[in-house]
Amino acid sequence: MPYKWSVSPEVIFPARYKQMVNFGLPARDVDEVRSVVTDMWLDGPGGWVHEWSKLGARYADDGNPTLAALAYGYAKFPVLADEARRTALRHQIEQYLLAAPSFPVDFERRVLDIPYQGSTTRVAVHIFSAPGLPLDAPVILASGGADGHKIDVHHMFMSFAQGTRARVVAFDIPGTGESEIAMIPESREVIDGLISFCRSLGNGRVVHFGLSMGGYFSAYSGLSGLVDAAVNCGGPVEAAFAPGRTWAEGAVGIIGNLFGFDQEPTPEEMQRQVGPHSLRPLLDRDDNCKMLVINGTADALVPVEDSLVFSGRRDTLVVMAEGETHCVVTKWDDTIALITGWLAREVA
Template sequence: MPYQWPLDASDLFGERYPQMINTGLPAGDVDAVRAAVTEMWADAPGGWVHEWSKLAATYADAGAHERAALAYGWAKFPTLADESKRVALAKQLEQYRLAAPGFGVRFERYVLELPYRGDTTSVPVHLLAPFDLAADRPVVLASGGVDSWKMDVHGLMVLLATRLRSRVLVFDIAGTGESTVPMTGAGGAEMVTGLIEHARSLGNGVVAHMGISMGGYFSARSGLGGEVDAAVVLGGPVEAAFTDARKDAFGMDGILGNAMGFDAPPTPEQLVAGRAEFSLRPLLDQDRNSPMLVVNGADDVHVPQHDTLVFRGRRDTVVDLVPDTGHCAVSKLPEVFPTIIGWLDRTLTAITETDR
């Protein structure tokens, strides 16, 4: 079962504020919730889930379903550690589906049975595509990270679909969101392999993989292994984040512990052992990679610069360590995301033309 752990709500607002407003919520509304929240876990006035859900309900009552989905997304943040968080996720999905007619793109939701550690697991996915999309277009497989999931990054996914004129297949990585299995390196990668195979059947067979934060770990893995035709890694940990002896910031030890399937706070030794299997050093030592774009903020408190800079000098790889911004360059997303879209457009166009 998931677990709670000591977590300072005010610290989370300090770190995540740019993400809250850059993904679609008005700053004034975020400021009001920030002023009202006094503790993390209480499902009562002053509690994180209560105050965010109160804002979300206001949006829902006004028919602003997409904003309601975003606010419920923050209510369940950063992990489903108790029943109130699970209720918030269910309400987020309800509001997201109500918002779908206004997305401006075609929206499908369905469930895939994918391989996971010698068995299978059910994985709900969202498929976004322009209404008049031609059949012979590439597909972009995409996910958020360990605490910001597929509905939380919806606006970015719509941008990918509309600007690239492509289908975007969005999922939650293992151990997060609607996933029912723990986050492991090999097991999570098996899921991704199954998703890539499915994505190849949806368009012209060309598939790119974009991952954000911990999702970037999996896109780095599929890109380094040459499983996809192109890969974008936005703020992804690949090596030092799993092996450096350092203290996690802003509750990340509890977020990861929950995702990895612990039912109580792990000891430092358990967390180190669990993280060790994620290191991508074996793939980094090989020369199998697809074209890759690796981006992060220079001031990331979660992912050391090494995990971006280690890609410098690789064949067919572009590296961008963005100054004066933090994890996933989130405070500069309005500048960074057009760069990502431009790179994907050029790369996928070149691949498609070569295949012809």
């Protein structure tokens, strides 16, 4: 069961504001919610989930399920730590499916049974494809991160589907959204299963894109050579999991929940859990496929060393945006254009 921790909306809003706006919410509405939210966990007026859900309901009543889904996505933020947030997730999925017929691309939702630890785990995927795309097209496996899940960043996935000749399969990484399991080192097995599904879905060519913590998993598949190409946008790989590492105030509880703690861990407990995630064993090998690594040099969430460590690797392009923040969301349109162009070349 997810846990709650001491965190203030005064910390969250400055850190996430540009992401909220660049991912599709009108700035005036974000400002309106920001002006009335006083508490992250209060389930009532002034509470984070209450005020964001009110905005989502207003969008829904106005017949705009796309914006409703985005607002409910922030209502469930930062983790599904109470029934109100779990309800917001259900509303988000409902509104998103209502919006789907208006998408400029073909859309399908599937729930897969993916092999995991001798059994299976259910993984909901959203599949996007440009109209008329042949069945034997290549596939882009894609995810957001710890708090930007597949519905929250769906505009990005639609851009990939429109800008490449590939089918896009979006999922929530372990420990987030609709995932049934925590993010532990063994959860990488889910990525193996999703890659197998993607190879069977199209012509066998698979490119993996990961945003933020999702970049950890695309770095895993790219460094392992499990896919044909991979993009790691701002993902942690080694330095983020090093001894003594401290997480930003607005992220520490998100990370603790991501890794499966049911109460706030001590620094020692956190280190024991996160240390084994380091991808150093894969960095020491030379098995990687072609890779793109992109981030901002002013990232306050993930050490820039986790991007720079790819410099000089075979078949690897590292793009560091000077002075920009985590995943370069401050220049989101430029970031998406760069990534989409790279993906288009790799799936061709």
